[in-house]
């Protein structure tokens with residue numbers, strides 16, 4: 001059973017993001033207060049750009065992004081600490097030679113015994129115990145994705161933004177990661193092409209060519225998306 005989630009408000013007000021002279025997100029306004037939010041839409045529609053706005057990795061060229069009362073432009077550092085971001089490409093997130101060291105790095109500053117027990121717990125939770133001390137470069141793509149996710153979850157951020165967290169995973173691990181994300185006590189935003197995963201969220205948003213096309217219950221938003229895809 002899922003424990004109570006401490007949700008906060010995620011608000012975009014007239015947000016435009018431009019790259020190379022064109023708007024890749026255009027006038028997006030939305031307020032999200034659900035615990036588990038799915039972000040869906042076609043390739044290149046702006047989902048990752050939206051996700052990156054939520055931790056200040058991308059700043060708006062116009063408009064305003066406010067996450068849990070933090071303004072992304074004014075409070076960028078605090079926002080990066082508040083929001084755990086899981087990248088599609090796990091390689092960019094693995095910083096240490098082995099999984100155990102990588103997880104320990106996320107907890108730097110904590111007492112040594114606490115680090116050891118939390119790292120062991122995280123390795124077990126993600127099925128990586130027997131990979132703890134192998135070179136991270138020897139992990140499979142899916143194992144790297146699990147490690148990248150574990151290294152974010154271990155810090156227990158209040159908001160987790162996961163950009164296609166199941167793309168590299170087999171059926172079993174995909175199910176495991178989906179179950180895990182949906183059961184977290186943190187608020188989660190999940191960018192995904194997996195409509196079964198989106199359907200299990202509390203709320204969904206649909207992007208199309210840089211615009212926010214729909215927001216509402218996952219069933220309604222998925223129906224809108226399917227309708228548009230013919």
Ligand SMILES: Nc1ncnc2c1ncn2[C@@H]1O[C@H](COP(=O)(O)OP(=O)(O)OP(=O)(O)O)[C@@H](O)[C@H]1O
Nearest residue numbers: 019020024041042043044045046047048049050207
């Ligand atoms: N730094 C950048 N410079 C130029 N164009 C960019 C940049 N970042 C994103 N884009 C373009 O913006 C559009 C939206 O990209 P984005 O990655 O947000 O889409 P997406 O919906 O996440 O796509 P996918 O499902 O394929 O991952 C794409 O056309 C992409 O090429």
